[in-house]
Amino acid sequence: MxxxxxxxxxxxxxxxxxxxxxxxxxxxxxxxxxxxxINAEQLAKAQQHIEGLGIPSLGLNLDVTSSEQWGDVAQKTRARFGKVHMLVNNAGVGGAPGPIQTSTEKDWRWIVDVNLLGVVFGAQAVIPLIEEHGEGGWVINVASMAGFCSLPMASAYSATKAAVVAMSEGWHAELKDQNIHVSVLCPAFVKTRINLSQRNKQARYQSDEAQEELSKRDSELNQQMQSVIDAGASIQLVGERVVEAIAAKELYIITHPNFRWPVDARFSAISDSFHRAESSPLLSEIVKQKMPGLD
Ligand SMILES: NC(=O)c1ccc[n+]([C@@H]2O[C@H](COP(=O)([O-])OP(=O)(O)OC[C@H]3O[C@@H](n4cnc5c(N)ncnc54)[C@H](O)[C@@H]3O)[C@@H](O)[C@H]2O)c1
Incomplete structure (x- = not known):
């Protein structure tokens, strides 16, 4: 491209x-x-690899839950490369899978802070730098197929990914006129270490009391998930698909067309609910009204 x-x-x-x-x-x-x-050791290895490919690069420490650190990343990038054209809001964690009744406040805050606010802070720090040169650019937010259809035992993860889809749709419309194209990547399974996200959990989100219970629960769920994730798409294929999709100016970047049916089933269920509401005697007046401000 x-x-x-x-x-x-x-x-x-x-x-x-x-x-x-x-x-x-x-x-x-x-x-x-x-x-x-956030992972300094992996960051050093990755940057060395990228440099070895002859790609001009910079490795920076960042915990996406900190708007200050995001500001620092944005300024250091501008200092090194002059202009910024693309933001990929990719950092995310799988959280602590399990039923709502036993999920902990700290785990909710961890996943919301990383997967949702991390994306917001990234956008706020970097979009102004894309705007300032007037050449346009790209924002790619990494959500998930779980952003289209919620996964049982992973409601926190699904909630954050649905939020990323929703934010992307809003920003797509907001930034279009500045030639900043917003996309949202919604993969199903990709072969990574997402199911071991606890390795990057910040100390403030850890709780001794809950930890024992979580690790028991996680080890069972993670074992079940491991084989599915290991059979997932390669990171190379996903990267190439993103480039293909942004060249086609896609808003939704789909990597797993074989996962269409649960999304179709969800849309049909919503559509059926609209049909039933249309025939409710209680709503006979509302059904005739125009949508305010949108006609
Ligand atoms: N692997 C999948 O099957 C899959 C499917 C759909 C969506 N996703 C999404 O893809 C994105 C990337 O996940 P992945 O599968 O590559 O997982 P991964 O665990 O292999 O990689 C996540 C990366 O994010 C970093 N990270 C974690 N917390 C951070 C923080 N607070 N600040 C900065 N960096 C942080 C980790 O160090 C790691 O390098 C996530 O948003 C995830 O939800 C993954």
Whole structure:
């Protein structure tokens, strides 16, 4: 994709997994790559690898839950490469899977802070730098198929990913006129270490009391998930699909067309509920009204 050549991308969580795959693919299209990650050890390895491929790059420490650290990443990127053209809000955690009755407040705050507010802070720090040069650019938010249809035992994860889809739809409309294209990547299973996200859990979200219960629960659920994730798409394929989709100016980036049926089933269920509401005697007046301000 020739428009990417010589431009600069910031990728949160770029030291491993999907973010690292994207770093390599975007770099192969001539982009300067900034990988920003909470895991210093992985970050050093990843940056060394990217440099070894001859891709101009910068590795920066970032915990996406900190708006100050996001500001620092944005400014250091501008200082090194002059302009910023692309933000990939990729960093995310799987959280602590399990039923709502036993999920802990700290785990909800962890997943909401990383998967939802981390995306908000990234957008607030980086979009102004994309706007300032007037050349346009891209924002790619990494959600999940779980953002389209909620997964049982993973309601916190699904809630954050549905939020990322919703934010992306809003920003897509808000930023269109500035030639900033917003996309949302919604993969099903990809072969990464997402099911071992606890490795990156910040101390403030850990609770001794809940930890024992969680690790028991996690080990069972993770064992079940492991084989599915191991059979998932490769990070290279996902990276290449993202480039193909942004070249086609897609809003929703689908990597697993075989996962269409649960999404179709959800839309049909919602549509059926509208039909039943239309025939409710209680709503006979409302059904005739025009939508305020949108006709
Ligand atoms: N792997 C899948 O099957 C799958 C499917 C759908 C969506 N996703 C999404 O893809 C994104 C990337 O996940 P992955 O599968 O590559 O997982 P991964 O665990 O392999 O990689 C996540 C990366 O994010 C970093 N990270 C974690 N917390 C961070 C924080 N607070 N600040 C900065 N960096 C942080 C990690 O160090 C790691 O480098 C996530 O948003 C995830 O929800 C993954």
């Amino acid at each position: 020739k428009e990417l050549n010589g431009k600069t991308a910031i990728i949160s969580g770029g030291a491993e997994g999907i973010g690292f795959g994207l770093a390599q693919v975007l770099g192969s299209h001539g982009m300067n790559i900034v990988i920003a990650d």
